Structures are given as structure tokens and as C-alpha cells.
Amino acid sequence: GAVVSQHPSWVICKSGTSVKIECRSLDFQATTMFWYRQFPKQSLMLMATSNEGSKATYEQGVEKDKFLINHASLTLSTLTVTSAHPEDSSFYICSARGTFNIQYFGAGTRLSVL
Amino acid sequence: SQQGEEDPQALSIQEGENATMNCSYKTSINNLQWYRQNSGRGLVHLILIRSNEREKHSGRLRVTLDTSKKSSSLLITASRAADTASYFCATDAWAAGNKLTFGGGTRVLVKP
Numbered sequence: 001g002a003v004v005s006q007h008p009s010w011v012i013c014k015s016g017t018s019v020k021i022e023c024r025s026l027d028f029q030a031t032t033m034f035w036y037r038q039f040p041k042q043s044l045m046l047m048a049t050s051n052e053g054s055k056a057t058y059e060q061g062v063e064k065d066k067f068l069i070n071h072a073s074l075t076l077s078t079l080t081v082t083s084a085h086p087e088d089s090s091f092y093i094c095s096a097r098g099t100f101n102i103q104y105f106g107a108g109t110r111l112s113v114l
Numbered sequence: 115s116q117q118g119e120e121d122p123q124a125l126s127i128q129e130g131e132n133a134t135m136n137c138s139y140k141t142s143i144n145n146l147q148w149y150r151q152n153s154g155r156g157l158v159h160l161i162l163i164r165s166n167e168r169e170k171h172s173g174r175l176r177v178t179l180d181t182s183k184k185s186s187s188l189l190i191t192a193s194r195a196a197d198t199a200s201y202f203c204a205t206d207a208w209a210a211g212n213k214l215t216f217g218g219g220t221r222v223l224v225k226p
Contacts, residue, residue: 042218044216
């Protein structure tokens with residue numbers, strides 16, 4: 001299957017700082033990428049759909065000014081958590097859309113905000 | 115909102131036994147996919163079954179789809195300790211555009 005790389009895998013930051021997470025498709029061009037958030041022992045919650053060259057589409061209830069998404073190339077999408085607070089602590093996972101709408105996932109980023 | 119509901123939520127079996135989990139959904143679909151997630155990791159695609167298919171096999175995996183009941187099942191045969199993971203179904207529906215809708219997941223523990 002296709003390979004998606006996500007960095008960093010783990011980040012600790014102070015409250016009020018911003019954190020950038022990168023998601024790269026290594027062996028295919030991904031016009032569409034997705035960002036999810038996952039709480040312990042729960043399913044994935046879609047935050048936004050990232051389309052190359054256009055603005056991201058956010059799910060209801062997700063603050064677009066809080067979670068900035070940039071998809072400037074066919075292989076890279078970034079999620080920036082701005083002015084992070086402890087309630088933003090979570091596991092964030094990206095995926096890239098492939099053929100037949102199969103999604104290829106990154107390994108996830110565990111964010112801890114102190 | 116999640117379209118898929120999975121049961122059981124958790125399953126504990128002995129190595130060598132079969133594991134079966136079920137997924138129900140609400141709207142018409144293009145296809146249904148199963149993913150696996152090891153603890154603290156991303157998801158890995160296992161198998162896709164199209165809406166016009168009823169059964170599909172991949173190695174020790176067997177997936178069924180009943181569109182009349184809007185349900186699917188995933189069977190893992192001859193389970194191994196390495197099969198310990200969470201398993202999620204995901205539906206690809208016309209109404210959802212290019213988004214997948216994930217079920218709540220089944221946590222499978224295979225004891226050696």
C-alpha cells in the first residue's frame with residue numbers, strides 16, 4: 001500500500017504555543033488528505049478535509065482559526081494547532097485518499113499541552 | 115456523526131480461535147472498508163468490499179456484506195497474538211462525498 005509519513009509522532013508544548021504537524025504522501029500524489037482527532041478508546045473524528053491548492057473544508061464544530069490546515073503541494077498537508085491549550089491534547093492522525101477512496105494513514109501525532 | 119456501529123466493542127479470545135465482529139450502517143454505500151489500528155498508531159487498510167459484492171477473502175480475513183440489512187462482518191480465522199488491535203469498519207457513501215465514515219471500532223485481544 002501507499003506510504004504516508006506523519007511528523008512529529010509525539011510533541012509536548014506549553015499552553016499558548018502553536019504546534020505544526022506534517023503529513024506527507026511518500027509515493028503517490030494526494031489531492032485530498034484528511035485530518036482526524038482520536039480520543040482514547042474511541043473512533044476517529046474527522047476534523048477537516050484538505051484539498052491541494054484550495055481551502056480546507058472543516059467539519060461542524062471544528063474551529064478553522066484554531067486548527068489551520070495548509071495543503072500547498074500534492075504530497076504535503078500541514079495542521080497547525082494555534083495557541084494550544086490542555087483541552088487540545090489528543091491523538092491527531094492524517095490520511096491521504098487513494099483509489100477507490102481507500103485512505104492511507106500516517107502513524108499519528110500525540111500532542112500533550114501542559 | 116458516525117454511520118457505522120460495531121459490535122462487540124471488545125472481544126477477547128485465545129490464539130487459534132476465530133474472531134468475528136459486525137458493523138451496521140444507515141445509508142446506501144459505494145463500498146465498505148475494514149481497517150486495523152494497533153495501539154497508538156495509525157490505521158491500516160485491510161480489505162474493501164463493493165456494494166455489489168457479498169463476500170470477499172484476503173488471507174485469514176473474510177468479509178461479508180448484506181446491503182439489505184445494511185451490515186457487514188469481519189472474520190479473522192486462526193487468530194494470532196499479533197492480531198491484537200482495534201478494528202474499524204468505514205463506509206464510503208455517495209451522500210458523504212469523498213469522506214469515509216468510521217464505526218466505533220472493536221478492540222480485539224488475542225491471548226497467547
